[in-house]
Amino acid sequence: MPTPTTVELLWGTQPRPKRGPKPALSLERIVPEAIALVDAEGLANLSMQRLAERLGFTKMSLYRYVPGKAELTALMLDVAMGPPPDMFVKPGDSTEGAWRTGLRLWAETIFERYSAHPWAIELTTGVRPIGPNEMGWMEAALVALTGTGLTGSERLDTIVLLNGHVRSLVQQISSLGGGDSAGQFTALFAEMMIAAGDRYPAVIAAFAEEASATALPPDADGPNDALKFGIDRILDGLAVLIARRA
Amino acid sequence: MPTPTTVELLWGTQPRPKRGPKPALSLERIVPEAIALVDAEGLANLSMQRLAERLGFTKMSLYRYVPGKAELTALMLDVAMGPPPDMFVKPGDSTEGAWRTGLRLWAETIFERYSAHPWAIELTTGVRPIGPNEMGWMEAALVALTGTGLTGSERLDTIVLLNGHVRSLVQQISSLGGGDSAGQFTALFAEMMIAAGDRYPAVIAAFAEEASATALPPDADGPNDALKFGIDRILDGLAVLIARRA
DNA sequence: AAGATTCTGTTTCCGTCGGACACACTTTAG
């Protein structure tokens, strides 16, 4: 019974052992339950104890299926991301600007996926094993970039850039989801401006201008505008490079 | 003795109380020591106990200076970022493309600052009090954007975009710093490709192309190229917008 | 000068966490 590595858990489905009692649990029950727990109460409130209680088992029984908490969260990440939707761009499509609509759709879709599980951002950090779903998203974006004339490094860097922007936005918006956190922010901002005095004129100018501009439409989806803004700039910049190559 | 809030700790320097023994410790000693600890051993290894041992005090004595660990890390973040270097762009400079060199310098500088303290990335998440130094970096970038004709929202979104890119890169590179983590990555990648078979042709193509391209120059600062790539694309895209406005 | 007050650092204690380990039980292989 060599404990399985994270890669084996993510990619391989090792066969059920023949001897011994049949397992009453399974990764297919554990991981979604953990995701539900974290969706509801945040990553900080995930503990083996609480997860086991939800499943009606003892804490240590979970360690029969998962070597440790790190491996569990790695599985949660890949399951929560899910597979990418069907093909953003037909593989051979070299229509003028097809890459553009493909990448935009990709970015907006993965943004929604991240937004559904904001804790996933915290788990996608540093060098770590990549799961099949995460790889699938990567593949999808790379497919959209075929026929652009970009080199392999450039295509990879493009994905890093787009993905980084999306993740950065999710990180800033997710915690802003419930309650009056917008009010909290303005309260913090006001409290700070009192103490700060006039050391940050450009900041004050920018926020003042923004406040007056968004005063009329009272819908507060400014963050989503930030998402679109970033995607637009990135795609514009990419178009410049692609045009230069052609 | 109302326990100070995070904002008060970051911005205000409340006067020393008159009565009682003089404090043997201070935030000026505690916070740098905590930064040194985390720089050396990572954010996960920061505990009040270990920090107190370094300082030659008991754990609970720290709570006389800091309400809790969250407030401590907030202070660490602002101190570690430090103030931005002197003015990237002279405030009134409306030279053609001055914003461009200013923003590039800003991004590269804050990248180095983040790289020196990679754990800072993990702390800059969600809605939270902003410290004076962090606000200073924001101010610096906004100064560089004066005279571009962009609205306040656009200027703010630009900073979010650039900052998000830099942070995303640091997050991917920092853990790659020591040892043969590049070898670990290729090992993980190979192990995965064996299991994955041929489900990701575009991924394989991109990496193969990259490997052959970077085979000749043996310096492996590919990540830094990813930083430059992203900055270039963002600035190119921004130039398109600015030109459209003019 | 002498309490009274206020702040200091320390000690003790608690609940929770991830995880090691030994155990009893159940299923299958020989």
Next chain:
DNA sequence: CTAAAGTGTGTCCGACGGAAACAGAATCTT
């Protein structure tokens, strides 16, 4: 029918963040 392998459980450990009570030091008031 016995041995082996695998199951879930109970117990135990060290480390964590933090609450509470406490004794000593420095200042204020009388």
